[in-house]
Amino acid sequence: GDSVTQMEGPVTLSEEAFLTINCTYTATGYPSLFWYVQYPGEGLQLLLKATKADDKGSNKGFEATYRKETTSFHLEKGSVQVSDSAVYFCALSDLANSGYALNFGKGTSLLVTP
Amino acid sequence: DVKVTQSSRYLVKRTGEKVFLECVQDMDHENMFWYRQDPGLGLRLIYFSYDVKMKEKGDIPEGYSVSREKKERFSLILESASTNQTSMYLCASCELLAGAGGELFFGEGSRLTVL
Numbered sequence: 001g002d003s004v005t006q007m008e009g010p011v012t013l014s015e016e017a018f019l020t021i022n023c024t025y026t027a028t029g030y031p032s033l034f035w036y037v038q039y040p041g042e043g044l045q046l047l048l049k050a051t052k053a054d055d056k057g058s059n060k061g062f063e064a065t066y067r068k069e070t071t072s073f074h075l076e077k078g079s080v081q082v083s084d085s086a087v088y089f090c091a092l093s094d095l096a097n098s099g100y101a102l103n104f105g106k107g108t109s110l111l112v113t114p
Numbered sequence: 115d116v117k118v119t120q121s122s123r124y125l126v127k128r129t130g131e132k133v134f135l136e137c138v139q140d141m142d143h144e145n146m147f148w149y150r151q152d153p154g155l156g157l158r159l160i161y162f163s164y165d166v167k168m169k170e171k172g173d174i175p176e177g178y179s180v181s182r183e184k185k186e187r188f189s190l191i192l193e194s195a196s197t198n199q200t201s202m203y204l205c206a207s208c209e210l211l212a213g214a215g216g217e218l219f220f221g222e223g224s225r226l227t228v229l
Binding site: 031032034036041042043044045046049051089091093094095100101102104105106107 | 118145154164172211213220223
């Protein structure tokens with residue numbers, strides 16, 4: 001079935017460092033891909049998304065490109081801030097597999113230090 | 115702004131008790147979901163509902179049931195709570211299916227401890 005694999009954390013970076021969180025997926029159809037973020041004590045919220053191959057999602061300085069050839073959707077940010085400390089979840093949903101719900105990765109915890 | 119409200123942030127229950135977790139959304143969304151979140155396991159889907167009185171099992175429905183009598187409200191029920199149901203429970207709703215690029219809106223979660 002459909003699944004998402006993302007790099008395990010925790011990831012600890014200094015402020016202004018470059019961030020990459022790897023995410024690869026397995027799907028039978030043509031899924032939509034998402035990054036959700038969970039700040040401490042809060043629920044998840046959508047960070048960015050891409051619905052077809054070669055699309056780039058971007059928000060708050062974060063970017064991810066839907067790469068069908070490598071089945072990947074890696075999250076990047078050029079210069080992280082302390083306020084980016086959170087847990088990041090890669091997710092997919094595939095209309096070929098009902099398309100109702102999201103399949104989430106296990107999450108990657110990011111800690112940014114001053 | 116879309117708001118998904120979960121009735122209890124923290125609950126402590128005893129083994130064998132019946133537990134109700136309530137979720138209300140204010141944006142007239144058709145679709146609602148219950149996930150549980152556990153460290154190292156991420157989010158796993160328990161049940162979802164695509165219309166009033168309609169429900170579908172997710173990946174881990176055992177030990178749970180749900181109720182959707184009104185469009186805005188989706189309840190998760192633990193008929194007889196067990197210690198392995200200690201977890202964070204997240205409710206979500208959406209209008210457009212995630213498979214079509216729709217965004218899920220999440221509540222803040224209900225942390226349940228079963229003693």
